[in-house]
Each structure stands twice: as C-alpha cells, then as structure tokens.
Amino acid sequence: MDLPEFENALGVAFRDKSLLVRALTHRSYLNENPDLPYLDNERLEFLGDAILDFVAAEFLYHRFPEMSEGDLTSLRAALVRGETLARFALDLGLPPHILMSRGEEAARGRERAALLAGTFEAVIGALYLDQGLDAARLFLLRFLPNEAERVHQQRLDRDAKSLLQELSQGQLQVTPQYRLLETKGPDHAKEFTIGVFLREIEYGRGVGRSKQIAEQEAARVALETLQAEISREDHAALIALKGVVE
16 A cells, blocks of 8 residues: 555545545455454445535536436436446556455455445545545545536436346347345445346346345446347348348
C-alpha cells in the first residue's frame, strides 16, 4: 500500500491517515494477521453506502427536475450498483492499494466487483469522517455526472430481469432460470453469486450483497450476451440473403 500515491489519485490528503488505512483493509487481511492493530473496512463501507445514496439522490434531484420519483429511484439504483462502483474503483487505481489476505489475492480478489465496490464505499465513509460531507460530495461528483448521462441516454436503469425475460421469451421462447451458485462471507456481510440460465446454458453471472442485486447483475450480463448472439445471427442472415440476391 502506498498511501501518498493513492491520496494523489484521490486528490485528497487525509488528516487522519488511519481512517484511509482502515478503508483499504479487507476483513481477510485481519483474519490472516490477527495480531495487527487494524480494523477492517466494513463499518466504513456501511457509512459510505448511505452517503453515496444521499449524494446520488441529491445530484439527480437537481439534474433532472422533471423526472418522477420512480424514475429517479431507478436511475439512482443504476448509479450506485456494485458493477458501477467497481468501475469507479478501477478508474481510481484502487485495487493495488487494498490490504487483503494471500488467499483472497490468490482467488483474484482484486478483480472482484463486490470487493472493489465495498472498498470504494469505505473510502467515501472515511473521507466523510475525515473532512465532512462537502468533501465527500466533491469527490463523488467526479464520477456521478458522466455516469448518470450514460445510464439515462442508454436507458440502463430499466429493470434488467424484465428486459431479459422479454428478450429471451421473444427470441428463444424460454424463461430465464436463476440459480444460487455460491454464498460467501459472515452473516452481516454475505455475498451471493447468482447464475442465469437459458436452456441449461449459463448466460450471465452476478455477485451482490443480496440475492436480488446479484440476480440483476446476472441479468445485465445475460442481456449483453444474448443481444450479441442475436446481432451475430442477424448479420449472418443478411450476408446469406445478399448472396441469394446476387
């Protein structure tokens, strides 16, 4: 962990460096090093999650003054989902700075969306405690505006499970089946891995802190996979038609 390097990426110099260290400490690191005087980042993650929800809601309220409550709620959910936060974490160069166990690292923990998202939220919580809400808001506004525009323009806030069901039933005449593949973590911080299957073929996999979130993530991946398949089939049909015509 290189705190000065990470603070430079954050654009923030922490007054209390221990808060930043705690935000970057995954519980697996302490399980492997029980004698260290550290605390894991789960409480900061809890706090950061609440601050993120508030700042995102505040931003969307002002950015889209004519939007209904329901649409604002859907748009906020798309902005703060794990996959999105994991991308923000990658943009910050966060993964190399996370303290985690050798086992977690060997299991490619630095690439896991749920772990990256949780650490990103913990950093928000730490920043709030160190410098207040205005600093946390300013930090988040580096990410939220562009992502909100992307989500809004591409309608990525629509319910992925419903869209997948419409597409799979229309194209394949099958209903998606969701299966729990793995459960990890303690009771207060469980992480679920869900797979979605069409005709016994896995089309997508999602990870989340609830089964509902994991199902939505799996559905989003499956949608992209199915849409790519349909596009390839359409392209092949067009080429075949062109050959017949010629």
